[in-house]
Amino acid sequence: MKSILKSITSGKEYPLDEVRFTADNGELLDVIHDFDAVKKQFPISRDYFSNKRLSINGQPSGGVWHFRELILPTIVESEIISKQEGNTRLYRSKQVASWLGLDKEKFFLKHEGENPTGSFKDRGMTVAITMAKHLKQKAVTCASTGNTSASLAAYASEAELTGLVLIPKGNVAVGKISQALAYGTKTLVVNGDFDDCMRLIREAQEKLSAYPLNSINPFRLEGQKSIIWEILAQRNWQMPDWIVFPGGNLGNTSAFGKALHEAKELGLIDRMPRFAVIQAEGASPFYKAFKNNFAALKTEKADTIATAIKIGDPVNYPKAVRAIKWTNGIVESVTDEEILEAKAHVDAAGIGAEPASCATVAGIKKLIGSGEIKSNETVVGILTGNILKDPQVIVDYHFNRKTALANPPHDINATLEELRQFL
Numbered sequence: 001m002k003s004i005l006k007s008i009t010s011g012k013e014y015p016l017d018e019v020r021f022t023a024d025n026g027e028l029l030d031v032i033h034d035f036d037a038v039k040k041q042f043p044i045s046r047d048y049f050s051n052k053r054l055s056i057n058g059q060p061s062g063g064v065w066h067f068r069e070l071i072l073p074t075i076v077e078s079e080i081i082s083k084q085e086g087n088t089r090l091y092r093s094k095q096v097a098s099w100l101g102l103d104k105e106k107f108f109l110k111h112e113g114e115n116p117t118g119s120f121k122d123r124g125m126t127v128a129i130t131m132a133k134h135l136k137q138k139a140v141t142c143a144s145t146g147n148t149s150a151s152l153a154a155y156a157s158e159a160e161l162t163g164l165v166l167i168p169k170g171n172v173a174v175g176k177i178s179q180a181l182a183y184g185t186k187t188l189v190v191n192g193d194f195d196d197c198m199r200l201i202r203e204a205q206e207k208l209s210a211y212p213l214n215s216i217n218p219f220r221l222e223g224q225k226s227i228i229w230e231i232l233a234q235r236n237w238q239m240p241d242w243i244v245f246p247g248g249n250l251g252n253t254s255a256f257g258k259a260l261h262e263a264k265e266l267g268l269i270d271r272m273p274r275f276a277v278i279q280a281e282g283a284s285p286f287y288k289a290f291k292n293n294f295a296a297l298k299t300e301k302a303d304t305i306a307t308a309i310k311i312g313d314p315v316n317y318p319k320a321v322r323a324i325k326w327t328n329g330i331v332e333s334v335t336d337e338e339i340l341e342a343k344a345h346v347d348a349a350g351i352g353a354e355p356a357s358c359a360t361v362a363g364i365k366k367l368i369g370s371g372e373i374k375s376n377e378t379v380v381g382i383l384t385g386n387i388l389k390d391p392q393v394i395v396d397y398h399f400n401r402k403t404a405l406a407n408p409p410h411d412i413n414a415t416l417e418e419l420r421q422f423l
């Protein structure tokens, strides 16, 4: 069994064990596995994945490494650094379905905020940090709007690697920055935005030999493929009509497209769902490119309350375009107001998620409104980050808004009379 790195544009190949993130000419790289060899060794099928019980290093494998044969088939088990990431819940919600106008039996929310550090990033991090260790790297680094830095910090600690994260000044939610500090990674607050941090990481990767764990790292995307396969396995391999999720740096869009493309190649599925990638209006270069038939990506200065997706120059753009084409997908944008309204509904349903995640639900609402998504279709929305990541947005909303769902606290004196008025 042999896996390689391969340029998505020119097809140029590189060994898997070479420390590189792009081809010589800067093109993005895919990890390509030899699935014929994998199939000779493992009886890959729906039943195989539905029935197998796997443990890694004496612990249940979790969702990512359950699909190890299709993610990193060549790695030795003892080298895997895992926190049992994945196996996240696929919620149903009567309230959210009814607000959206969808059939409650046909609407699901996959909650990636229930991963070890509270976001989907852990799925990619377990694979990329395993490779960092395998490639004998000493230091790992990333640019981040917050969640990648939280995840990197936790996994670098576990792997006993030096961690260094770059975050944009004033634009990272308090829960996320707290995690980076608490898990003990070096945190650099950069006077600039996420796109500046990302540019710096790409320069540093060439000149300072620090191993980047951003989604430009193709191993990150290998881990994130498991979100899609897990949804399919949880739904007994029934394909939904739509899979809807937020887009920022477009790592998930790229990984999810690859997951489905490979599932089709492996005979695990016979049809594709449609993707709907949702961007915040103030950070929507992918949406604008989509509207322009992907003629060109015009980078922009990003601005949105959903700081996780405040990105104007997405590094995975070419892979994401490919994913939209593979899935006959669409890209939509929603305003910050729409994100906050959707968030109030997701939160009040007792599920809760951070603002960027709720762009998913705001996008579904908009696409139902425009008739793109039909009320009888099956829709899986992905919530990417935990409600506790960004408490400030919640406090601001409930203290300051006059909406039906605003739920400010009330001060009372310690008397039964005062208490009674609230029951």
Ligand code: F0G
Pocket (backbone or CB within 6 Å): 119, 121, 143, 144, 145, 146, 147, 148, 149, 215, 246, 247, 248, 249, 250, 251, 252, 253, 308, 309, 354, 356, 357, 384, 385
């Ligand atoms: N949702 C959340 C909660 C995120 O943290 C991110 C990205 C996205 C959606 C967008 O995903 O980049 O794959 O399109 N956060 C990155 C970070 C950029 O640094 O934590 P994407």
